[in-house]
Amino acid sequence: MTTRRTTTRVEIPLPPASNGTPKRTSSSATNAGMTIIDASAASPWLPTPLEMILLSIYPGTLVFGSLFSTLTVNSTLSPYSHLSQSYAPEHAPSYFAKKSNIFNVYFVKQGWLWITVAFLLFVFTHASLGPKFDVTAFTRRRVQALARYTVITAFWIAVTQWFFGPPIVDRGFRLTGGQCAILLSDREAAREELGDVKEALTHAACKLHGGQWSGGHDISGHVFLLVVGSAMLWFEVLPAVLGLAGLRQARRIQTEGGLVRSAAIETTEPGEKGIPVPKDVGWGVKATMTVAAASMWMLLMTAAYFHTWFEKFTGFVVASIALYVVYFVPRGVPAVRRVLGMPGA
Numbered sequence: 001m002t003t004r005r006t007t008t009r010v011e012i013p014l015p016p017a018s019n020g021t022p023k024r025t026s027s028s029a030t031n032a033g034m035t036i037i038d039a040s041a042a043s044p045w046l047p048t049p050l051e052m053i054l055l056s057i058y059p060g061t062l063v064f065g066s067l068f069s070t071l072t073v074n075s076t077l078s079p080y081s082h083l084s085q086s087y088a089p090e091h092a093p094s095y096f097a098k099k100s101n102i103f104n105v106y107f108v109k110q111g112w113l114w115i116t117v118a119f120l121l122f123v124f125t126h127a128s129l130g131p132k133f134d135v136t137a138f139t140r141r142r143v144q145a146l147a148r149y150t151v152i153t154a155f156w157i158a159v160t161q162w163f164f165g166p167p168i169v170d171r172g173f174r175l176t177g178g179q180c181a182i183l184l185s186d187r188e189a190a191r192e193e194l195g196d197v198k199e200a201l202t203h204a205a206c207k208l209h210g211g212q213w214s215g216g217h218d219i220s221g222h223v224f225l226l227v228v229g230s231a232m233l234w235f236e237v238l239p240a241v242l243g244l245a246g247l248r249q250a251r252r253i254q255t256e257g258g259l260v261r262s263a264a265i266e267t268t269e270p271g272e273k274g275i276p277v278p279k280d281v282g283w284g285v286k287a288t289m290t291v292a293a294a295s296m297w298m299l300l301m302t303a304a305y306f307h308t309w310f311e312k313f314t315g316f317v318v319a320s321i322a323l324y325v326v327y328f329v330p331r332g333v334p335a336v337r338r339v340l341g342m343p344g345a
Contacts, residue, residue, distance in 0.1 A: 044254045044331040050246025054234065058227050061296065062312050065303025083181070083212055085306060097305035108222060108298050112156055115229040118291035119149055119236065125284030128240045128344070132282075144341030145236060148326050151340065152232050155322035160221045168318070169219045170202045178216020180206035220307045223299065223315030228322050230295035233288050235327050239344030241285055248344050253331045263331070267345045 047055060073080075078093040080086075092098045099105075107114060123145050125132050130139035159168045166174070203213055239247040251263035303312060330337035 042252050042260055044252040044260060045328060047328070048246050048250040050244065050250070054238075055231070057296075058231070058299070058316060061300050062223070062303045062316060065300045066309055066312065069304040082308070083214055085218065087305065092305075094305065096301040103294075103298055103301075107294060108226070108302075111225045111229060111295070112153070114291050115233065115295070116149075116153075118233060118288040121284040122233075122237055122288045123149075123284075125282055126240060127282075141341065144339070145343070148236070148340050148343075149232070151326050152228060152322060155325075156225065156228065159219075159224055159318055159322075166202045169221050169224075172314075173203070173213060173216040173218050176217040178213055178218070180209065180211040181214035182209070182211045217314070218307070218311050219318060220302070220311045220315030222302045222306065223312050224319045226295045226299040226302065227316055227319035230292040230299070231319070231323050232326075233292040233295075235323070236343050237285055237288050237292075239342075241281065243344075251331060251342065253337065253342075254334065256334050263342060263345060266342070 073093045078087050078091045078097075081088065086099050087093065087097050089098050089100065095101055096103070123129055123142055124135055128141070129145060130142045131137045157163075157167075161167050163171065165171075206213055238244075248267055249262055249264040252260050253263050253266065255261055255265075307315075326340060327343075330340045330342060
């Protein structure tokens with residue numbers, strides 16, 4: 001009996017050649033010496049392989065930190081309080097396990113301020129986005145970068161600060177059965193939940209009454225902040241500074257006509273169309289990378305010493321949704337891309 005071979009052919013449009021004729025490349029799922037292209041890898045809705053590697057650092061950090069704590073912390077000598085979501089200072093297994101550590105108080109607690117300052121320094125000092133130090137020069141790239149920052153900031157406000165009342169973190173806690181508990185002694189078992197205090201709608205209001213959240217699921221606001229803030233800085237800076245194909249040309253976009261094309265057709269490289277070639281990295285980039293690196297370190301400390309596995313996981317998921325909306329949806333929706341653009345494009 002003769003077996004018939006079937007061949008799957010994938011065609012991907014590439015940028016026009018110098019004579020204006022579109023070039024096309026194709027591949028066959030045969031072993032005839034041609035390169036095989038996975039159609040899913042060409043989707044505008046998915047990260048490039050290099051982006052996937054970079055993004056995998058975040059769940060890897062959370063898992064490593066959680067395992068480190070599980071394997072190295074003696075729960076008898078350093079008991080963890082799920083009510084206060086921390087170790088007692090006198091029994092903390094590390095300086096970074098104390099809520100009062102200087103990095104938590106002055107960096108994480110003020111995290112969005114640091115991230116905002118770093119972002120603005122990059123936007124207004126890097127030559128690829130516009131004239132350096134000229135805060136009145138709002139080029140297309142600069143305006144779109146600020147638009148992306150605005151959307152990410154809106155997510156941060158909605159999740160951790162205010163969402164038509166209590167933020168999403170606090171709403172989720174209450175919806176999963178949480179309430180404000182007043183401690184009457186040092187023992188967690190001896191606590192009383194009282195009237196108006198029990199009905200406090202936000203974590204801040206609960207603390208104001210001298211209480212603590214009890215009973216619900218607390219999405220980790222620290223994980224959300226540190227992931228969404230540092231990833232935003234990486235997404236903005238790396239395509240402009242490194243110029244790697246995996247962060248620029250390998251990205252796929254969907255055109256107005258529904259074709260999937262390389263992002264190269266909308267990317268202006270340094271030295272083209274008046275975009276200057278940066279002579280050095282610049283102190284704006286250095287400041288941005290410092291804040292991003294500090295955020296990654298504190299994410300590791302949060303993973304090791306604060307919150308449960310599931311609380312950290314949900315914080316990561318919410319941050320991932322915000323990042324996907326800002327940095328991947330525009331690739332597949334031309335109307336959104338006209339507003340938000342893409343870093344380095």
